[in-house]
Amino acid sequence: MAAEDRPGGGPDTPGLAEGASPGSAAEPAAAYPSAQAVAARAGVSRSAVSRAFTPGASIAPATRARIVRAAEELGYEVNDLARGLLSRKSRLIGLVVTAPEEGFRAHLVGALTRALVLRDRAPIVVNTGRSAADITAAQKMLVGYRVEGTIVLSGSPPAAVVDLARRNGQPLVLMGRFEPGSDHVNADNAGAAAQAVALFTALGRSRLGFVGAVRATPSVVERETAFRAAAEERGLAVRIGRGGESSYAGGREAAAAMLDAGPAPDAVFCVNDLMALGFMDVVRGRGLRVPDDLAVIGFDDIPEAGWESYALTTFRQDPARMAAEAIGLLERRREFPQSSPVTIRVAVPLVPRRSCPLPV
Numbered sequence: 001m002a003a004e005d006r007p008g009g010g011p012d013t014p015g016l017a018e019g020a021s022p023g024s025a026a027e028p029a030a031a032y033p034s035a036q037a038v039a040a041r042a043g044v045s046r047s048a049v050s051r052a053f054t055p056g057a058s059i060a061p062a063t064r065a066r067i068v069r070a071a072e073e074l075g076y077e078v079n080d081l082a083r084g085l086l087s088r089k090s091r092l093i094g095l096v097v098t099a100p101e102e103g104f105r106a107h108l109v110g111a112l113t114r115a116l117v118l119r120d121r122a123p124i125v126v127n128t129g130r131s132a133a134d135i136t137a138a139q140k141m142l143v144g145y146r147v148e149g150t151i152v153l154s155g156s157p158p159a160a161v162v163d164l165a166r167r168n169g170q171p172l173v174l175m176g177r178f179e180p181g182s183d184h185v186n187a188d189n190a191g192a193a194a195q196a197v198a199l200f201t202a203l204g205r206s207r208l209g210f211v212g213a214v215r216a217t218p219s220v221v222e223r224e225t226a227f228r229a230a231a232e233e234r235g236l237a238v239r240i241g242r243g244g245e246s247s248y249a250g251g252r253e254a255a256a257a258m259l260d261a262g263p264a265p266d267a268v269f270c271v272n273d274l275m276a277l278g279f280m281d282v283v284r285g286r287g288l289r290v291p292d293d294l295a296v297i298g299f300d301d302i303p304e305a306g307w308e309s310y311a312l313t314t315f316r317q318d319p320a321r322m323a324a325e326a327i328g329l330l331e332r333r334r335e336f337p338q339s340s341p342v343t344i345r346v347a348v349p350l351v352p353r354r355s356c357p358l359p360v
């Protein structure tokens with residue numbers, strides 16, 4: 001018997017490997033049900049299947065019902081990727097982010113992906129490094145997939161990323177990052193830092209500290225710069241403690257370095273909540289009381305900040321609000337591609353808790 005006459009043995013249909021049995025790992029995976037298979041089962045043309053799943057297309061209700069029933073029986077779903085490529089509307093939105101599982105970023109990515117799905121958009125999350133080369137490579141990949149827009153949450157995006165987006169007519173929004181000529185969504189970092197200084201001084205605290213990271217994003221730098229400027233306006237010096245990363249471990253590193261270098265401050269503003277939690281665990285382990293000996297304020301209001309063991313006073317970033325603003329800018333840029341860049345500053349209200357109570 002010729003090879004092409006044997007079941008599973010033709011040149012276009014690889015057979016089972018020697019010694020393999022049906023259902024084993026060597027068996028080829030089943031393909032997705034095709035539109036042609038649906039047409040055959042429903043007894044209609046391939047074009048009728050296409051019309052049945054195209055909103056507003058002309059097709060008899062009875063025919064459409066028969067096609068939908070056949071599709072359900074086969075487990076068929078429309079190939080949105082192929083349809084998007086044909087129509088030049090992929091419905092894909094890229095999210096470029098470093099360590100999306102950490103801290104506030106995890107909640108922001110969650111809010112972005114939920115909001116995009118509700119808008120009938122398919123998010124693609126690219127977990128990238130912080131370097132300019134990593135971010136540029138991620139952007140090139142997303143352009144290759146013909147995404148309709150990109151939101152960058154990672155690192156300090158190089159000018160090449162903005163230029164690539166422009167040359168491909170792709171909307172680009174930066175969150176917590178800065179690049180001239182781009183649309184931005186940022187928290188009111190400077191306002192929060194100034195408010196932290198005002199609260200500390202209202203409580204009579206004068207030995208101020210700031211906890212940040214060696215690897216600092218533009219938002220981190222902005223918070224530190226504004227905090228030090230507000231303290232200097234009141235004639236107060238600021239001791240700086242830095243960890244390697246803006247993480248819980250980084251907060252512990254910063255606390256140890258700050259306490260080993262001399263007397264502890266009596267009030268500390270931490271660049272984010274994760275660092276604040278690590279900082280608090282170390283200072284308590286050294287016998288200091290929060291807030292009696294040392295008041296602590298964080299930034300983000302992640303769920304852990306409200307845990308009873310921390311009760312961290314912090315500035316709240318609302319991930320749903322941030323996501324809505326970013327997606328709104330993407331949609332605006334698609335509709336008005338030549339409009340001037342927009343920067344949205346989102347207010348971050350203070351959430352007072354036990355680590356730094358409000359003055360009586």
